Structures are given as C-alpha cells and as structure tokens.
Amino acid sequence: MSTDTRDVVEELLRRMAKGDHPRTAELFAEPVDWQLDWPAEGHAAVPWIRPRSSRADVADHFRSLEAHHVPELNGTSVTRILVDGTHAVVFGEIAQTVRASGTAYTSPFALHLTVEDGLVTRYHIYEDSLTVARALGGAKP
Numbered sequence: 263m264s265t266d267t268r269d270v271v272e273e274l275l276r277r278m279a280k281g282d283h284p285r286t287a288e289l290f291a292e293p294v295d296w297q298l299d300w301p302a303e304g305h306a307a308v309p310w311i312r313p314r315s316s317r318a319d320v321a322d323h324f325r326s327l328e329a330h331h332v333p334e335l336n337g338t339s340v341t342r343i344l345v346d347g348t349h350a351v352v353f354g355e356i357a358q359t360v361r362a363s364g365t366a367y368t369s370p371f372a373l374h375l376t377v378e379d380g381l382v383t384r385y386h387i388y389e390d391s392l393t394v395a396r397a398l399g400g401a402k403p
Contacts (some may be wrong), residue, residue, distance in 0.1 A: 266377065266380065267345050267347065267348055267349070267350050267375075267377040268343065268345045268350065270289060270377045270380055270381070270382065271343060271345070271350045271352065271375055271377065272343070273289065274286065274289050274375070274382060275340060275352070277289065278324065279338075281324075281328055281333055283321040283324040283325050283328075284321055286320065286321065286324055287317040287318070287320040287321035287324075288317065289381060289382050290317050290320045290381060290382045290383075290385070291378070291379075291381040291382060291383045292315070292316050292317055293315040293316065294314065294315060294316070294317075294319075294320065294382060294383060294384070294385055295376070295383060295384040295385070295386070296313065296314040296315060296319070296320075296385050296386075297385070297386040297387070298311055298386075298387055298389075298391075307395050307398040307399040308391075308394060308395055308398050309326060309330070310323050310326035310327050310330070320385075329361070330360065330361055330362070330398065331358045331359060331360060331361055332358075332359045332360075332361050335358070335359040335366070336357065336358055336359075337357030337358075337368075338354065338355065338356050338357055338358070339354050339355050339357070340352055340353070340354040341353050341354050341355070342354075348376050348377055348378055349374070349375070349376055350374075350375045350376075350377065351372060351373065351374050351375075352371075352372070352373040352375065353370075353371070353372055353373075354370070354371055354373075355368055355369065355370050355371065356368060356369045356370075356371050356389060356394075358397075360397050360398055363397075365397045365398075366397075367393050367394065367396075367397035368393075369389045369390035369393045369394060370389070370390065371387060371388060371389040372387070372388045373385070373386070373387045373388075374386040374387075374388075
C-alpha cells in the first residue's frame, strides 16, 4: 500500500539524517537488494562502496560514510518523493565535505526503494560517482 511505503521511506530518511545507523539498519529486510551506481569492483578512493546484503552491512555503510565526511557540514536535501505501490523514488542533492581533505562536493541523486511488509527490500542509489570519487581522492570535483 502506498501510504505504508511513504511512511517507511520518510522514517528511513529521518533516521539517516539523524545518523542513527543501527535504527536505520532495522528498517531493512535481510537480505536487501543493494546497489550503488558504481562498477562491481567499486572504487579505491570510496571505501564504503561494496556489496551489501544484511542489516549489519547497512549499518556499516552509513558508519563508513560518516567516518569519511563531516556530519555537521552535511547539506543533503530531498526535493521529491514519488510513491507507486511498494516502490518509491527519492530525488535530491547530496552535499558533503570530506573529513580528510576538507573538500566539499555536491551531487544530484535518485534513490529507488522497494518496501515490503514494512521493510526496505531494495536500495538502489544513483549519484554522480565521478564527483564523489574525485572529492575523496583529493581532486577538485
């Protein structure tokens, strides 16, 4: 049902924004269909990019993101949430600052989620991966 999907998505976004990694992970099914917009082998400059399937993996992903960025400078915003049954697409812009270098970057994103039985079963995010990799590698995005 669309209302349930929207409620879960909005709660997921709240928990992510608060940096509540264990509670964020609780919203995911096991296994979860997890995909980032990267090649399968990932990118050495971006250590959180790797296959994920469990709640522990999800919590680790968000902890790693936080460890490499300055949470107080996170300006990530959501511009729209579209819901169709169990599917939701979240549009917005990632705005982060790399902890090690102080490099700030922005990237538009689209996040495709599927919610079944109150849990996220699909998490596919599409972002400007070149900008992220350049920022983490120390180059100007």
